[in-house]
Amino acid sequence: MKLAMLIASHQSKASILLLDEPDNHLDLDAKQQLISAINNYSGTVIVVSHDAGFVERLVIHKTIALGV
Known part of the structure; x- marks a missing residue:
């Protein structure tokens, strides 16, 4: 995940990131x-x-809640 965020943050054009449960298996830091x-x-x-x-x-800026 860290490598993906590093690569994405250094792209010259803004793009879209789709992150599915990106915080799974991460420690607090x-x-x-x-x-x-x-x-x-x-x-x-x-x-x-x-x-x-x-x-x-x-x-x-916008939230969509499904199945609540």
Whole structure:
């Protein structure tokens, strides 16, 4: 995940990242780094997650809740 975020953050054109449960199997430090990377990413990010605490710490402009 760290390598993917590094590569994506250094692209010259903004793109779309689709992250499906990106915080699974991460320790707390890595999860915080991921949150920071997502929040600082200049492109569009679509995050699918069941972890409400993780999602709450993201800078989100639109949310779609399914099956609630």
